[in-house]
Structures are given as C-alpha cells and as structure tokens.
Amino acid sequence: MFYDARSNDHGLPHDPMKALIVPRPVGWISSLDEGGRVNLAPYSFFNAVGERPYIVVIGSTGWKHTAGNLAATGEFVCNLATYDLRDAVNRSSAPVPAGVDEMALAGLTPAASRLVKPPRVGESPVALECKVLEVKRLVDLEGTETASTLLLGQVVGVHIDEGLIVDGLVDITRARPISRLGYMDYAVIDEVFQMRRPQS
Numbered sequence: 001m002f003y004d005a006r007s008n009d010h011g012l013p014h015d016p017m018k019a020l021i022v023p024r025p026v027g028w029i030s031s032l033d034e035g036g037r038v039n040l041a042p043y044s045f046f047n048a049v050g051e052r053p054y055i056v057v058i059g060s061t062g063w064k065h066t067a068g069n070l071a072a073t074g075e076f077v078c079n080l081a082t083y084d085l086r087d088a089v090n091r092s093s094a095p096v097p098a099g100v101d102e103m104a105l106a107g108l109t110p111a112a113s114r115l116v117k118p119p120r121v122g123e124s125p126v127a128l129e130c131k132v133l134e135v136k137r138l139v140d141l142e143g144t145e146t147a148s149t150l151l152l153g154q155v156v157g158v159h160i161d162e163g164l165i166v167d168g169l170v171d172i173t174r175a176r177p178i179s180r181l182g183y184m185d186y187a188v189i190d191e192v193f194q195m196r197r198p199q200s
C-alpha cells in the first residue's frame with residue numbers, strides 16, 4: 001500500500017505511522033516549573049542527535065508542562081524508562097494539572113541531581129542531566145505552525161548505576177529499557193547482538 005502522508009488517507013482503522021518509526025526510546029523527563037515544583041512525563045519522540053557534546057531531542061505534541069518548564073528554566077533530566085518501572089512511567093503520563101508532581105503521583109523517589117536543579121528519578125538506573133539549547137516551534141511545508149515543538153538539550157551530567165557496568169561496559173540488558181512501538185505496544189531490550197563496522 002501507499003498513502004499520501006499529507007492527507008493521511010491510509011484507510012486503516014488507526015494511523016500506522018507510529019508503528020513504523022520504531023523502536024522509539026522513552027525519555028522520562030523530569031523538570032521544575034518556575035515555582036520549583038517537580039514535573040515528570042515520558043516522551044517517545046526522544047533521541048540523541050549529536051555527540052561531543054551529546055545533544056538530545058524531545059518532541060512535544062502540543063505545548064505541555066515539560067515544554068513550558070524547559071523554556072522557562074532551561075534544565076531537565078532524562079531518566080531511563082525500564083521494564084521494572086513501566087507502571088510508574090505510564091502513571092506519570094497522566095494529564096494532570098500544572099504543579100501536580102507526577103514523581104510523587106507515581107510513587108517515585110526524587111534524587112538530587114549534581115549540575116541541574118530538577119531531581120532525577122531515584123529508582124531509574126540511568127539519568128542524563130541536561131541544559132536546554134533550543135526550543136523551536138515547528139512549521140510545515142506550507143509555513144503553517146504545527147502543534148509540535150522541538151526541544152534540544154545538551155547533556156552535562158551522567159548517572160549510571162554501578163550494577164549495570166560489567167568489565168567496563170554498560171550491560172543494558174541489566175536495565176531492561178522499554179521502548180515505544182505503535183498503538184499500545186512497547187518493546188523491552190533484554191537481548192542484544194554485535195556487529196563490527198566495515199573498515200573501508
């Protein structure tokens with residue numbers, strides 16, 4: 001099948017697009033509002049887009065609390081969403097009013113960050129402390145403003161649970177991160193394989 005993504009006339013009962021760009025890592029973003037109140041929410045339009053320095057991207061569909069906090073305070077933490085924490089990840093996505101602390105709502109423990117003010121999720125084995133580089137409202141091909149906002153941040157601090165490190169390498173299967181697929185589907189990383197890049 002083929003369909004024109006601009007008219008989105010796929011003819012299927014559900015939009016297939018999010019089932020096609022997979023797996024998407026889940027950035028579990030903690031931030032503070034201007035009053036210092038904690039916010040936590042999962043974002044699967046999330047990835048690393050640069051290194052030296054490491055730069056992460058978050059895509060917000062609509063102007064949500066995370067986007068507002070990042071624009072206002074310039075700091076956030078990306079916590080690793082793991083299989084063990086999946087229910088808390090899901091609970092933290094509840095559409096609650098501004099100022100409601102989803103970290104508390106999900107029964108999680110705030111742990112102090114080192115270089116930024118927002119706390120990290122104490123139960124998560126990996127946390128990236130970040131400072132905002134850019135908040136960009138996206139426009140489409142016609143120049144019309146879309147509902148999407150791109151948030152770029154530079155990683156300034158990295159927390160790794162020592163239990164993940166085996167012979168100097170991170171064994172990510174010990175953390176079992178979850179990733180987002182389409183519909184209600186998720187995947188869990190608990191099996192990996194290796195390939196070496198060609199030399200020429």
Ligand SMILES: Cc1cc2nc3c(=O)[nH]c(=O)nc-3n(C[C@H](O)[C@H](O)[C@H](O)COP(=O)(O)O)c2cc1C
Pocket residue numbers: 026039040041042043044045046059060061062064065066067089090092093094095096180
């Ligand atoms: C696994 C998962 C991934 C999500 N990814 C996104 C995303 O990439 N962009 C987005 O705008 N909302 C996403 N959401 C929905 C937000 O988490 C939800 O709207 C949340 O209430 C936003 O919180 P905030 O207003 O505190 O930022 C996702 C939800 C879940 C459960």
